[in-house]
Amino acid sequence: MSPDPYSAKVRALFAAPEHGGALENALCTAVEDQGVRISLFATVEEGIVTGLRFRAWGCPHVIAAAEAFCAESEGCAASELLEFSVSGLMQSLTVPVEKSGRILVLEDAVRSLGSIVRGASKH
């Protein structure tokens, strides 16, 4: 028996990733691990993340998680990026445990982006 490996939310996010792509004049980072590649682009104004985009090479859960992160994190304080954890996304997207490693690549990418944003704000 093969139950549907994707939740309805994963299917919807994968089907229409509105934040896929890049932003001009944005801060960006790229992480590659676990066979997954993720690039994140952010625009920040006065400590607030005003725009987020992603590019991702990976399974549908990775793409859905990246899209969900971007959609949920626009408007957040840039400092929150440094504390980002994928545990909430893992739960809301019903990511199977064997894919945890891949989704954690997103966490690494977001925290890397947070570091870049913090570094840029100091200059």
Next chain:
Amino acid sequence: MTDSGQMIYLDYAASTPVDAWVVEAMTALMTADGNYSNPSSTHAAGRRSVEYIAHAAGQLASLLHTTEDTLVWTSGATESDNLAVLGAAHYRQERGQHLISMRTEHKAVTDPFSELEKRGFEVTWLDPNANGLLDIETLRAALREDTQLVSIMHVNNETGVIQDIQSIGELCRGNGTLFHVDAAQSCGKLPIDLAALPVDLMSVTAHKMYGPKGIGALYIADRKGVHVEPLMFGGGQQRKLRPGTLPAQQIVGFGAAAAIAQSRINDDVGHLTALRDRMWAGIRDIPGVTVNGDIGSAFPGILNVSVEDIEGESLLLALEPLCVATGSACNSKSQEPSYVLRALGRSDALAQSAIRFSFGRPTTAADVDVAIDLYRNGVDKLRRLAPGRAA
């Protein structure tokens, strides 16, 4: 779903729908007003079931150009493969314990061989060429005086590559080695003439040729030295080779499917060739797309393609509502790249992006056109989403 909300099934190498005429033939043996009796019973109803089974055996035997008494009914190709490989190896183990197979065989063959290795047999695993075909000289070099069994499939379930079972069989026969062929993907789809082919054992199944699931057969050539030891015991049916109550309705369904296949096999091949060629023509210009196998000498019902820098699982989801396969159905839950494609020399990434399109009698050109659009759009979408490689 498509605009019309319908799935498009392009996974006929995994299974086929049961032909309506087959359903009708089977139903007649299942209901209270039909002939549902146990064929092992000696009363009139039981004897009637035996007649139905004999008729079905004649239909399958006719398709394969053999005689009814060379066929042993099983639950499907997996059981047939196990009975052939384990049964023949054990029957001939006093003569020698060397066996040969290929790395690209179905798990139903490789796993019994692996089991035999654990039991002390020696197995030589042959690699295919980059196109999936076995070089006959590779087999010649591997054959030894004590080689008792060679098992090479006819049509590969992932790539559709057709092995030269005539030449392989001649080589085996010259060496005094039994030759088993897994014909799960070719029976009823390509002409098979067992009266002419030097094949000793052949596994076939009904559900890949518009018959029911749960029924297959093993052909055992009526030739000196060709025999298998049974895997099961009890009841003594089928000359004690495969005991158990014969499922008359399944067997009748298989026979009916064989008769239908025999009547239209050339038309089917023409239909599948047109569909396969249409599909390939529609996607071959996509940068980085490549055929796994040898399209020039493959069974036309299967087209297996990989594409560079695309993640296979995402591509599969992007292709919905197409029902296609990433590897063999038995392996499709695995995240691992196909071992068959790895054996062809494909990289992990390329093997992981593989999609197997397999076509059938109900497939239309319009279905293929939708598949072409979905594949092109899916690849384009995922490439637009993908980042460049990190430095």
